[in-house]
Amino acid sequence: MEFQRNSRRVIACLLASLFVPVAAHASDAELLRKLEAMQKEIEQLRAQVNANQASQEKARQATSDLQEKVARSEEKSMEKWLTIGGDYQFRVDGLRGETRTFTDVPATFANAQNSLQAAFFANPTAGNGAALNGMAQFAKDMAGVQSYSQARQFLGSNSAMLGALNGYAKTVPAYKPDNSTLYTNRFGLDLHAKATQNVSLTTRLMMYKTFGASDADAVTNSGNSPFFADRVGVFDGTVAHVPSSSFLNVDRAYATWSNIADEDIWFSVGRRPSTNGAPSNLRTNMPRPGNGGTPALLVDYAFDGMTLGWAPDIDGLPGAYGKICYGRGFESGFSQPLGNSIQDTDMVGVAVVPIDTDALRVWTQWNRGMHIFDAPKMTNTYFGNTMPKTNLGDIDWLGAGVMGTLRKVGAGDLNYFVDLGLSRTRPNNNVSSQFGFQGLLTGAFFDPESPVDRTGSALYLGLRYDLPSKTKIGVEYNHGSKNWITFAPSAIDMWTAKLGTRGNVYEAYLIQELESRPISSLGAKSFFRLGIQYYDFQYTGSNNWVGAPVRISSINGNMSTTTPLAKAYNAYATFEVRF
DSSP states (O other), rough: OOHHHHHHHHHHHHHHHHOOOOOGOHHHHHHHHHHHHHHHHHHHHHHHHHHHHHHHHHHHHHHHHHHHHHHHHHHHHHHHEEEEEEEEEEEEEEEEEEEEOOEEEHHHHHHHHHHHHHHHHHHHHHHHHHHHHHHHHHHHHHOOOHHHHHHHHHHHHHHHHHHHHGGGEEEEOOOOOEEEEEEEEEEEEEEEEETTEEEEEEEEEEEEEEETTTTSSSGGTTOOOOOOOGGGGGOOGGGGTOOOOOEEEEEEEEEEEEEEGGSSEEEEEEEEEOOSOOTTTTTTOOOOGGGGGGTTBBBBBOOEEEEEEEEEOOOTTOOOOEEEEEEEOOOOOOOOOSSSSOOOEEEEEEEEEEEEEESEEEEEEEEEEEESSSSSEEEEEETTOOOOBBEEEEEEEEEEEEEEEEEEEETTEEEEEEEEEEEEEEEEEOBBGGTTBEEEBBOOOOBBOOOOEEEEEEEEEEEEEEOOEEEEEEEEEEEEEETTBBOOOOOOSSOHHHHHHHSEEEEEEEEOOOOOOSSTTOOEEEEEEEEEEEEEBBBBBBOOOOOOBBBGGOSSSESSSSSOOEEEEEEEEEEEEEE
């Protein structure tokens, strides 16, 4: 403003000088002096204005830099890149069952060994010593059998020993196992970190234990022949999913690189989210597992592996995606220079999900398990320390399912699902010496069978009705055929993974969420869950791929490594907190 006033003053003087006679001026020199002084004043004012403008620009840049630093600081703050959540579950189960009379194989061998040792020490004669040595040699030779032909030869050469072994048979009469109150604690801690742009890390830590125990004995029929292969003990694929200890184990830990090549393509590697998949999330009151999950009817196993997926943008197929999965179920280590070397057990899968929305989800999946081992690595089980000793062949699985929600059906929303599965075993010529020369769904104990491909099928149906009162009522039914086999030892069921049952399972449950405002996150909730399961077993060997199934009604003293159950009941109640 000052600059403008001075400028007007100069202009006025110049105009005035045009009308004043020359004679009125003292001299031209005086006028020039004034003009020069005025010009200097104008230059000073211009410099001052420029300085003010520079100062203002510097202040604006400083403010902008400060805002950018604040923004970067907020992006790096923990709440922006790290999400913490988790869950706690208290559960009480009442378990009851009905068994069939059978001959307990491990108990029979132990009885023979103890009897021969007692006879030798009581009377160390040559005959008793020979019998004891013969038993030891029998066990040693049995452990060396690897193929079907070797098994037939072994049995023919040891017919006398087998006849003598029958004299030590340990027959277990039919009984009704009961555990009226089995209490368990389960705790999970979820961490999701955004490491860099498009790269994240997801981790889940879990602890699952029985009240008053720090091992798996409470769910494995401690001290007696176990009921099911998936509950013999805890192994790599079931850690933290079967009650065991108070240790906080790594259940999941995987890195994901997304938006590859500026497309909806992702690559993920680590300990996979291959447990508790859809549609089992309805009865556990969990959200859908997303594109990282697996169909619960085919897979419920904690795998280490990797996935490559793509979600194309197709107008008529909302949420569609496909992925290729790979996992390793057993690492065999270095090959052996002598004898047959056991191979790694791997699984590959291809999933195609054409629609994935809240209202409707449709999925298809194919898996192949390659070089299936005969027994996982476990310690301190009823069978002692076990480990894979031979590969029994391959298994193919094929599944398809649909789940959805119908809004405003009466007072609430109706959730539904239908899931179908097929399994096809492809045994090789190997048999398991650990389990009496049985193969992949072939043979019985000490009664081997030549390799035969077998096909099984399964059906899984369910409804859940959600009321405005946050009450959810559900029913489920699943059926597995004689030769059905799935890979689901990590399922939440206490008796055995119900989706691997060869027979029928009926379940009804009620979920009641508490009317409380979430604080830790929008998805936080607490609720009670009550339910009852009824297992109607039609064939032996549910969730076991070793040995041919036998109709339950025909079991009467048969040799078996597990206790055959005809029926089982499980009433359960939980109190759960998600945060």
